[in-house]
Amino acid sequence: xxxxxxxxxxxxxxxxxxxxxxxxxxxxxxxxxxxxxxxxxxxxxxxxxxxxxxxxxxxxxxxxxxxxxxxxxxxxxxxxxxxxxxxxxxxxxxxxxxxxxxxxxxxxxxxxxxxxxxxxxxxxxxxxxxxxxxxxxxxxxxxxxxxxxxxxxxxxxxxxxxxxxxxxxxxxxxxxxxxxxxxxxxxxxxxxxxxxxxxxxxxxxxxxxxxxxxxxxxxxxxxxxxxxxxxxxxxxxxxxxxxxxxxxxxxxxxxxxxxxxxxxxxxxxxx
Amino acid sequence: xxxxxxxxxxxxxxxxxxxxxxxxxxxxxxxxxxxxxxxxxxxxxxxxxxxxxxxxxxxxxxxxxxxxxxxxxxxxxxxxxxxxxxxxxxxxxxxxxxxxxxxxxxxxxxxxxxxxxxxxxxxxxxxxxxxxxxxxxxxxxxxxxxxxxxxxxxxxxxxxxxxxxxxxxxxxxxxxxxxxxxxxxxxxxxxxxxxxxxxxxxxxxxxxxxxxxxxxxxxxxxxxxxxxxxxxxxxxxxxxxxxxxxxxxxxxxxxxxxxxxxxxxxxxxxx
Numbered sequence: 371x372x373x374x375x376x377x378x379x380x381x382x383x384x385x386x387x388x389x390x391x392x393x394x395x396x397x398x399x400x401x402x403x404x405x406x407x408x409x410x411x412x413x414x415x416x417x418x419x420x421x422x423x424x425x426x427x428x429x430x431x432x433x434x435x436x437x438x439x440x441x442x443x444x445x446x447x448x449x450x451x452x453x454x455x456x457x458x459x460x461x462x463x464x465x466x467x468x469x470x471x472x473x474x475x476x477x478x479x480x481x482x483x484x485x486x487x488x489x490x491x492x493x494x495x496x497x498x499x500x501x502x503x504x505x506x507x508x509x510x511x512x513x514x515x516x517x518x519x520x521x522x523x524x525x526x527x528x529x530x531x532x533x534x535x536x537x538x539x540x541x542x543x544x545x546x547x548x549x550x551x552x553x554x555x556x557x558x559x560x561x562x563x564x565x566x567x568x569x570x571x572x573x574x575x576x577x578x579x580x581x582x583x584x585x586x587x588x589x590x591x592x593x594x595x596x597x598x599x600x601x602x603x604x605x606x607x608x609x610x611x612x613x614x615x616x617x618x619x620x621x622x623x624x625x626x627x628x629x630x631x632x633x634x635x636x637x638x639x640x641x
Numbered sequence: 642x643x644x645x646x647x648x649x650x651x652x653x654x655x656x657x658x659x660x661x662x663x664x665x666x667x668x669x670x671x672x673x674x675x676x677x678x679x680x681x682x683x684x685x686x687x688x689x690x691x692x693x694x695x696x697x698x699x700x701x702x703x704x705x706x707x708x709x710x711x712x713x714x715x716x717x718x719x720x721x722x723x724x725x726x727x728x729x730x731x732x733x734x735x736x737x738x739x740x741x742x743x744x745x746x747x748x749x750x751x752x753x754x755x756x757x758x759x760x761x762x763x764x765x766x767x768x769x770x771x772x773x774x775x776x777x778x779x780x781x782x783x784x785x786x787x788x789x790x791x792x793x794x795x796x797x798x799x800x801x802x803x804x805x806x807x808x809x810x811x812x813x814x815x816x817x818x819x820x821x822x823x824x825x826x827x828x829x830x831x832x833x834x835x836x837x838x839x840x841x842x843x844x845x846x847x848x849x850x851x852x853x854x855x856x857x858x859x860x861x862x863x864x865x866x867x868x869x870x871x872x873x874x875x876x877x878x879x880x881x882x883x884x885x886x887x888x889x890x891x892x893x894x895x896x897x898x899x900x901x902x903x904x905x906x907x908x909x910x911x912x
Contacts, residue, residue: 402798407788432791473744473809515805515812517678520703527673527801534786534802538744541786571885580888593881601872604737610864614842617851618889 382536383479383489384410385529386448388504391417391496397428397436398526399493404432406533411439412448412490445492445504453487454479457500457508458528460521468510475512476535491532493525559608567608568595574619653807654750654760655681656800657719659775662688662767668699668707669797670764675703677804682710683719683761716763716775721833724758725750728771728779729799731792736773737867739781746783747806758829762803764796774859777867778832827875834879839866841883845890 385403390396390413400411413420420441429436442448449455456475470478479489492508494500505511514531516523523531559567572591581587603611656674661667661684671682684691691712700707713719720726727746741749750760763779765771776782785802787794794802830838843862852858874882 404791405787405794405798407791431793471809471812515808516676517808520675520678522702523676527676527798530798530801531805534743534805537786537788538742541742574889575885578888578891580885594885597872597874597878597881601868601874603868603872607737607868610868614846614851614865615889617849618845618886620849 382408383491384412386412386490386492388414388445388500389495393418393422393424394428395525397425399529400429400435401432402526402530403533404435406537408533409435409438411435412442413439414442414445414448445507449490452490454482454489455508456510456512457492457505458512459499470510470512472512472531472535476539479536480539493528559603559605563605563608567612570612571615574615653679654762655683657683657761657763659685659716659771660766664689664693664695665699666796668696670800671700671706672703673797673801674804675706677808679804680706680709682706683713684710685713685716685719716778717836720761723761724829724831725753725760726779727781727783728763728776729783730770736776738871741781741783743783743802743806747810750807751810764799774863777863827877830874830876830879834876838879838882842886845886
């Protein structure tokens with residue numbers, strides 16, 4: 371099943387809910403898993419039994435997760451096939467175990483997955499969480515950086531954040547960093563085009579004696595150019611802006627192509 | 642209010658819900674905010690009005706967020722005091738805007754906050770999200786790395802992940818001692834200032850019937866605004882640009898004194 375050439379298609383961690391009380395929470399957890407590409411949901415002794423109508427309702431369209439749910443009698447049985455297990459807790463209660471945040475847990479589970487090792491994430495009961503004996507079965511503890519004054523994350527929210535971090539660990543290089551939407555119709559303006567814009571604008575401003583006193587002109591021009599350069603305009607943007615300047619000059623003609631393909635400026639036309 | 646010595650106590654970003662339909666979603670969003678230490682919730686035209694009993698119920702104990710909720714008639718008004726705004730969308734629809742993931746957005750908002758600049762996060766309507774005109778008001782787009790086959794994150798889940806990333810950016814800083822430098826000379830233009838520039842420019846262009854045919858005006862305006870928004874202008878840049886527009890309109894703002902004490906306008910000087 372694992373296609374390690376595409377980190378998004380790799381088998382994700384199992385989510386193990388220990389004695390969940392409300393079907394609704396099971397359903398919203400299933401939906402959160404589906405949002406971030408997880409599908410292996412395991413329940414240890416759900417209070418109201420299984421299947422659960424309220425779970426199906428709350429899962430909205432995450433049927434593929436709900437249909438694959440497996441039931442277990444104990445945490446030990448639920449995690450038997452897994453190689454690395456984290457226990458999510460709000461507080462670390464004096465257990466001698468490594469503690470991580472969700473992001474580094476996502477990375478660690480990803481690294482294991484790439485090595486063919488399956489991971490699992492334990493989530494506790496609605497009110498009382500996981501027992502110490504259950505936590506002790508895990509390799510590591512993961513805490514969420516909640517506000518201590520308002521720490522009551524529900525199960526589905528905790529699942530959502532861990533599932534998000536799992537997914538993010540796979541896409542981090544592709545999607546996380548800043549990038550620009552590519553517009554097939556426009557490339558970044560080259561320096562020649564930017565210079566054409568600068569000269570057009572400065573000519574228009576000269577005509578209305580914007581640069582006063584004249585000896586300040588070089589500094590003002592430098593400021594304007596720096597500002598416009600920083601903007602990262604595309605070739606299309608530059609054409610639009612030249613249209614704006616021409617219009618404000620009350621000469622709403624667009625630059626025209628010469629026979630050789632270069633653009634004439636309205637300045638040239640004026641002369 | 643800002644105590645920059647502790648990044649977790651700094652004023653967090655505003656969360657702006659645009660035309661939310663269900664009070665329950667407002668409440669669960671408020672709760673997600675509280676979990677990660679956010680408290681500034683703004684609603685633009687909530688369908689069922691405000692206050693909302695179902696919102697209060699769903700917020701469970703996040704009363705401090707619900708009590709501070711502010712209502713606005715437009716997105717423009719809701720973001721007027723903010724210096725950096727992200728729009729959360731599932732898909733990027735051909736808008737030429739920078740796109741980030743949630744983690745780097747959290748870091749960017751944190752860096753701004755440390756420089757005294759408030760951020761905001763726009764979230765759209767339950768089914769149809771944000772309109773392009775609304776997205777064009779934002780500085781950048783944030784997409785969540787959801788599974789494309791199951792991309793339907795609800796509002797509160799999207800808020801939860803962005804709030805989590807905001808908080809995480811502070812925790813990371815606390816642990817790693819990261820610091821951001823701020824520019825004391827000029828701050829980024831806020832939305833009110835950008836809107837002032839847009840309206841000034843569009844008014845000037847209207848006066849020279851730049852928008853032809855008139856029915857194309859909204860699309861052209863959206864393009865212009867997106868382009869200028871992307872440029873990351875400072876407050877000083879905006880003032881310079883408004884001077885440029887005013888000059889090109891031939892309405893010099895600052896008459897100068899001749900040697901004999903009478904005033905010239907640049908129009909006279911030109912002649």
